[in-house]
Amino acid sequence: xxxxxxxxxxxxxxDLLLHLIDKNELDIYNIPIKEITEQYMDYxxxxxxxxxxxxxxxxxxAATLLSIKSKMLLPKPPVIEFxxxxxxxxxxxxxxxxxxxxxxxxxxxxxxxxMLREKEVERSLVFTREPEDxxxxxxxxxxxxxxxxxxADLLYxxxxxxxxxxxxxxxxxxxxxxxxxxxxxxxxxxxxxxRGGKLLFSKLFDYEMTREEIVVTFLAILELMKMKVIMCHxxxxxxxxxxxxxxxxxxxxxxxxxxxxxxx
Numbered sequence: 630x631x632x633x634x635x636x637x638x639x640x641x642x643x644d645l646l647l648h649l650i651d652k653n654e655l656d657i658y659n660i661p662i663k664e665i666t667e668q669y670m671d672y673x674x675x676x677x678x679x680x681x682x683x684x685x686x687x688x689x690x691a692a693t694l695l696s697i698k699s700k701m702l703l704p705k706p707p708v709i710e711f712x713x714x715x716x717x718x719x720x721x722x723x724x725x726x727x728x729x730x731x732x733x734x735x736x737x738x739x740x741x742x743x744m745l746r747e748k749e750v751e752r753s754l755v756f757t758r759e760p761e762d763x764x765x766x767x768x769x770x771x772x773x774x775x776x777x778x779x780x781a782d783l784l785y786x787x788x789x790x791x792x793x794x795x796x797x798x799x800x801x802x803x804x805x806x807x808x809x810x811x812x813x814x815x816x817x818x819x820x821x822x823x824r825g826g827k828l829l830f831s832k833l834f835d836y837e838m839t840r841e842e843i844v845v846t847f848l849a850i851l852e853l854m855k856m857k858v859i860m861c862h863x864x865x866x867x868x869x870x871x872x873x874x875x876x877x878x879x880x881x882x883x884x885x886x887x888x889x890x891x892x893x
Contacts, residue, residue, distance in 0.1 A: 642690030643735040645672060650732070657732055660725055662701050666694040693728065700724040808842055813849040821859070821874050830861070830870035 639645040649668050853859045
């Protein structure tokens with residue numbers, strides 16, 4: 630008859646012992662060492678029959694169980710009374726005590742490992758987002774404009790302001806420079822004379838001119854056109870205006886057109 634073995638995977642000899650104790654519902658503090666040893670040896674033998682590599686710690690535990698079993702089978706030595714002050718002997722020594730302590734400690738760590746494994750499974754089902762920059766949502770603290778100042782600094786600033794107010798009481802009369810149209814006509818005629826009787830309208834203005842100077846310049850151009858000294862035209866739409874002296878006066882432009890004929 631063929632026998633099939635189905636062996637579970639154990640992490641070590643203590644794991645196998647706990648499995649046998651739980652399977653047989655045994656009290657871990659009162660282990661029947663004979664029964665446990667036989668089942669443990671059957672497991673090791675099955676591993677050898679299946680040509681599985683038996684770890685050295687399993688063999689060490691087997692030797693430990695056999696040693697405990699042999700100690701349990703030996704008869705107890707006769708009780709010898711000693712003076713308590715001379716010698717102290719524990720008559721209730723149990724060969725299983727050390728193994729039981731290891732099993733209890735191993736069970737505690739195994740239960741903790743199982744709990745952490747469950748936590749790992751639960752955590753693996755949770756998906757998190759990448760951290761975002763929350764700087765735009767931070768509260769912006771307004772800077773204190775008078776931070777670091779004391780009363781003496783404010784008093785000094787107040788006195789300095791009072792001194793400035795005293796100086797403001799000085800009254801200054803401002804005289805506006807007036808530009809006549811006659812003078813501006815002379816300037817325009819002079820520019821035409823320098824440029825050979827032809828001048829672009831944009832050359833009469835610059836960024837430093839005041840509003841009064843611009844208005845006077847327009848009036849001067851209109852007056853020269855009225856006097857038929859110049860004519861204005863454009864080559865294309867929106868192109869710069871060309872100011873040109875008429876042919877009959879182009880070679881003889883002078884200030885005579887601006888002295889007698891204009892009355893401003």
